[in-house]
Amino acid sequence: MSVTTTAAGFTQESFDRFVAQRNEPEWLRELRREAWQKFESLPMPSQRDEEWMRTDIRTLRLEKFGFPSETIPTSGAAPHGLLTHGVELGGQTIAIDSRPHTARLNEKWAAKGVLFGSLDELVASHGEIVKKHLFRAFTPGYDRFAALHAAAWSGGTLLYVPRGVTVDEPFHMLSALNTGGVDMGHTLVILEDGAEATLLAETTSLVEGGTGLHVGGIELLVGPRARLRYVNFQNWSAGVWHFAHQKALVDSDASLQWTIAALGAKLAKVNQHVALTGPGATAQVNGVMFTEGKQHLAYNTLQHHEASQCRSDLLYKAALQDDSRTVWRGMIRVDEGAQKTDGYQRNDNLMLSEHSRSDSIPGLEILADDVRCTHGSTTGRVDDEQLFYARCRGLTRKEAVRMVVTGFFQQVFDRITIESVREALGLAIARRIREYE
């Protein structure tokens, strides 16, 4: 496997070299240059910022990483994902260290006008579509990581489904990191009016325990009456820093089911934002987190009701062991005109060890006066009585704990309508449960 990144740091010189290496249209170069200026001028987030108060990144050394290079890996087998077992795929992209490795699309979908492949490559062949939509749901100036991503994104995936086309085979995208590698993949999903599609996205590290940096961006643009199911499984190794800005725009009468699963990374700070922009839009957001060691996963979620008669339903469930920590800050924001809103958010945390810690901070900000918005949060330990009962039935303690954890996640698994995803997540979690006294 060829090494695809250089640890030259993020400097003006390395940025200029990065841009010069890429054969891109001028509008895109200009976007990158603007974002780079923002990156240079914005401060590094610190614990003095409300959003970063519980997330300590003082030991992150950005200079140890660098821009994805143009060296395309030519050798080595493609890594395998976990989500696609037994699934007939409509197409697949694989990127290693933010460089395209594989991109394929079933002919029958291509014939219907569907585009699916590396965003890098499709900028060249379908630049107009990318130009029209890129950064509609991404704010390069939001913080320093967003600016870095906008300046340095590389690889990534584009899914475009034209008006009225229903794709009944899931697409799959896999992003892999070598140790010390950088992933700056940008995901752009565009569903035109009445289109339907499913995209399964996952990440993996090629070296167990390997280090790395992910600074990512995801845009999901769901047109009127369109239906998108999107699964995002973060499964980096425990040495990877993960920063991501993810946003969906859901138009009138469209629906989005967005499932986030996170088992990996040393530290993750994710902003997940769903904006319901047209009347009658619905969004279901599912979160599954299982942490161990000293992992720190922080999720900031926003359900933004911009239009009337929209429905959003968020359920995040986390189980924590060892010294790990999760932070969830969730907000339902209802704009003044968004009457008849139905918004719900819930976060449940299961503490499997004495030293794990979970912070759960739900919030409501409502400017309309005819809405139903509720939220809930629970944090608790494994019930000793349940364990005792299970052990009386002949289970070992570990089997009993595994059963309780599986039961804890069942509520969210029941909402995930893709069987291969349910099975992969269930297995991955079950494998990680330790023996507890």
Place this chain on the structure above:
Amino acid sequence: MSEFQAVAKVSDVPDPGKMLVEIDDQLVVLVHCDGAFYAIDDVCTHDGGPLGEGELVGCTLACPRHGAKFDVKTGAALTMPATKPTGTHEVKIEGDTILIKLRES
């Protein structure tokens, strides 16, 4: 298995005084008080605040966020809103060098 690692010179930290040091990607507050050196996690057990930025009085370190106080010798939480001790690490002096061994988690 962690080992003792050199983090500073004795002359770097006055008595009383403190210094933030990084060991294996972990931040630790090195404190010099009552003629001895101690090392505790840079984490307030109440809200995760950075203890290294707090005020040191004697051998008591206060969290800059909400004022919870910790005994730097034992890590014990002395006042609300913290109720649980913060982590401590072993310190030894060799000549003019201060060494810290991270506790096993």
